[in-house]
Amino acid sequence: MNFIMSLVAVLALVLTAFLGIEAAGLRTFFSMAVPYVAFTLFIAGTVYRVLAWASSPVPFRIPTTAGQQKTFPWIKRNRFDNPANKKEVLGRMILEVLLFRSLFRNTKAEIEKGPKLYYQWEKWLWVGGLALHYSFLVILLRHLRFFTEPVPFFVQALGGMDSFLQVGLPGIYISDSVFMLAVIYLLVRRLIIPTVRYISLPGDYFPLILMLAIGVTGILTRYFTRVDLLKVKQLALGLAKFQSSAPEQVGTIFYIHLLLVCTLIAYFPFSKLMHAGGIFLSPTRNLPNDSRIRRHVNPWDYPVEVQTYAEYEERFREKMIEAGLPVAKEIAAGGPAVYPLTKK
Amino acid sequence: MKIYDGKFIIAGLVAFIGLATFPIWSNIGKASPLPEPKLDTPAIQQMEQKQCVLTRDEMRTGHMRLLDEWRIEVVRNGGRIYTATDGKIYEMSLQNECMRCHSNKTRFCDACHSYVGLPNSTPYCWTCHIAPREKD
Numbered sequence: 097m098n099f100i101m102s103l104v105a106v107l108a109l110v111l112t113a114f115l116g117i118e119a120a121g122l123r124t125f126f127s128m129a130v131p132y133v134a135f136t137l138f139i140a141g142t143v144y145r146v147l148a149w150a151s152s153p154v155p156f157r158i159p160t161t162a163g164q165q166k167t168f169p170w171i172k173r174n175r176f177d178n179p180a181n182k183k184e185v186l187g188r189m190i191l192e193v194l195l196f197r198s199l200f201r202n203t204k205a206e207i208e209k210g211p212k213l214y215y216q217w218e219k220w221l222w223v224g225g226l227a228l229h230y231s232f233l234v235i236l237l238r239h240l241r242f243f244t245e246p247v248p249f250f251v252q253a254l255g256g257m258d259s260f261l262q263v264g265l266p267g268i269y270i271s272d273s274v275f276m277l278a279v280i281y282l283l284v285r286r287l288i289i290p291t292v293r294y295i296s297l298p299g300d301y302f303p304l305i306l307m308l309a310i311g312v313t314g315i316l317t318r319y320f321t322r323v324d325l326l327k328v329k330q331l332a333l334g335l336a337k338f339q340s341s342a343p344e345q346v347g348t349i350f351y352i353h354l355l356l357v358c359t360l361i362a363y364f365p366f367s368k369l370m371h372a373g374g375i376f377l378s379p380t381r382n383l384p385n386d387s388r389i390r391r392h393v394n395p396w397d398y399p400v401e402v403q404t405y406a407e408y409e410e411r412f413r414e415k416m417i418e419a420g421l422p423v424a425k426e427i428a429a430g431g432p433a434v435y436p437l438t439k440k
Numbered sequence: 441m442k443i444y445d446g447k448f449i450i451a452g453l454v455a456f457i458g459l460a461t462f463p464i465w466s467n468i469g470k471a472s473p474l475p476e477p478k479l480d481t482p483a484i485q486q487m488e489q490k491q492c493v494l495t496r497d498e499m500r501t502g503h504m505r506l507l508d509e510w511r512i513e514v515v516r517n518g519g520r521i522y523t524a525t526d527g528k529i530y531e532m533s534l535q536n537e538c539m540r541c542h543s544n545k546t547r548f549c550d551a552c553h554s555y556v557g558l559p560n561s562t563p564y565c566w567t568c569h570i571a572p573r574e575k576d
Contacts, residue, residue, distance in 0.1 A: 143453055150449040151441045241557030242462035245472035252557055262564065265508035322501040325556045326474060333472050336463040353471060375450060 099287065102301035106309050106356075113355040118412055126351045127331055128340050132156075134358035141365025142373060149377045155385045155394045160380040166389075179384045192381055194300055198226055212361045221285070228278035234258060234271040235314075241400070242325075242332040264319070279308045299368055313353035323347040468561055475551040483541045492541075506566075507534060535569050545574040 116122045163174025176197070191197040204218040238255050241247045259267030283304045287294045302360045317323050327346050334340030364370065375381065409416065409423055416423050443449055458465075484490060492499045493506060510532040513519045523529045531537045542548045545566075 097551075139457060142456065146449060146453055147441070147443060150443045150445065151449075153444055240463070244466060245470065245555070247554070247557035254556060265504040322505070324501050326500075326552065329556060330474055332463075333467065336467045338464075373456075376450075385527075 098296055098298045099301050102298050102305050105302060106297075106305045109306075109355060109359055110309060110313075110352050113352040114348060114356075117351045123345075123351075126355060127346075127349065128335065130355060130358045131335055132364040133316055137362040138364055142370070144368055145365050146373050146377065153396060154379045154383070155396065156392060157383045157385060158379050159383045161385055165385060169248060174245055180389065183386045185382060189376070189382060189407070193375060194387075196222055196229075198381075199225055220281070224278050224281045224285070227274050227398045228282060228307075231271040231275035235269075235275060238269070238271070242329045243336050244327075247331060254308050266318060268319070272311070272318075276308075276311050276315070279304060279311060283308060303363070303367060303369055306356060306363075310353065310356045310360065313349055313356060317347070317349050317353055321349050325348045447504060475555045477549075477551050478544055478547040481541060481543045481548075483543060487541075491526075491528075493522070493528075493530055493537075507538075510534070534565060535572075539572045545571045548573060 105241075113126060116126055128263030159179070161178045164171060165178045166173050166180040175184045176188045176191060179188050199222045202218050202221055204216040206214045206216065207213055234254065237251060238258065240251045241255065244251065255269075258269045258271050260269060260338065283301070284382075286300060286304070288294050323346050328350060331340065332348070360369075364438070366371075403411075406424075409425065413423055413425070442528075479490065494502070499506075510522065511534075514532050518533050522532045524530060539545065
């Protein structure tokens with residue numbers, strides 16, 4: 097059901113762009129208004145989300161620890177799973193952001209006949225995730241060729257390396273194939289593993305199906321229906337310079353691709369995709385586990401009236417003595433009668 | 441609203457906005473006119489009806505597909521004659537046919553290709569095929 101809903105949503109988007117261009121001819125709307133709105137939402141939404149996160153206090157250290165904490169020098173400790181200072185946290189964050197280390201630790205638990213509980217090394221999710229993110233990065237950077245003139249050297253070189261297999265014309269990009277395989281794997285995984293399917297919401301399916309559709313339309317534009325890239329670049333540069341002229345006829349498939357990408361961008365800050373920013377603000381990742389090394393002061397502490405024991409006894413000494421409680425200092429001579437403790 | 445760790449947060453957000461708006465600020469004040477592939481070669485000037493192998497729109501978006509088709513036909517099947525939709529006969533050859541008319545590679549092919557970010561050696565075809573000699 098969740099899957100069908102997401103699928104319908106993406107198909108509706110495709111249809112919107114198709115009808116909007118083919119039937120209504122809303123070229124200016126789809127090639128100018130939509131991208132600007134989407135981009136604004138993306139920036140503003142991301143800033144808003146990050147500031148909202150940053151305004152919640154994290155008074156205590158709450159890192160997830162999955163290794164031996166720093167202790168006696170002769171006990172081997174785990175620097176990255178239980179970082180003790182900022183430097184080690186930096187290492188942990190870099191490994192997390194660039195290599196998805198916590199996903200690498202993923203294991204699969206299964207009860208088999210016995211009954212015995214088995215843990216398996218499960219690396220496919222990590223491989224799929226890594227493949228998806230890095231191919232996406234390459235694709236994103238390659239698209240800079242439409243937004244820069246002259247095209248920077250590294251963008252050209254990236255395109256060259258990405259198509260170095262020299263299969264067909266225009267040459268097939270490796271990142272395109274990896275991206276499609278990864279998205280399909282991640283989607284199929286959600287659908288066929290019952291436990292994963294059970295916890296999958298529309299918010300999980302929608303980005304995957306959307307990315308799948310973006311990949312399909314992108315590949316169609318490049319390898320199959322072809323569009324005039326000169327006009328596409330003119331449009332992109334026009335958008336970047338805020339001086340678009342009314343765009344000329346470019347294939348409808350391009351507008352579908354554009355609308356889907358704009359949807360992804362606009363949807364980004366309001367969805368689980370925002371983990372891209374969230375990872376940097378995760379207290380369970382970005383805090384050193386130094387609760388026992390440094391003194392942490394609650395940032396929202398307000399002055400609480402405290403009483404030391406000496407003050408307490410000063411105040412209640414008589415009553416304590418009456419009740420036969422031990423006191424540290426007897427009542428001075430001249431005061432009320434002194435009841436030695438033993439007398440009771 | 442109090443921002444905790446404001447130093448890092450603001451630095452991070454500024455970096456994010458800077459990166460995300462790269463296409464905007466990197467293009468300020470830059471002119472980037474559309475390339476104009478030159479059609480003024482002697483061979484084309486002699487033509488009565490200035491016509492490419494396919495229609496202009498088809499060539500624009502699909503010339504690499506045509507070249508691929510030709511290459512496969514020549515190299516794998518040994519066919520060398522291409523009959524266009526209008527009945528004209530062409531030799532399926534990059535050097536001897538395309539470049540006979542478009543003998544100004546740098547001002548024709550390369551003009552477009554560098555605009556869309558293909559390196560000038562790309563199409564990499566010219567590592568084997570010989571580009572026409574140009575005077576200027």
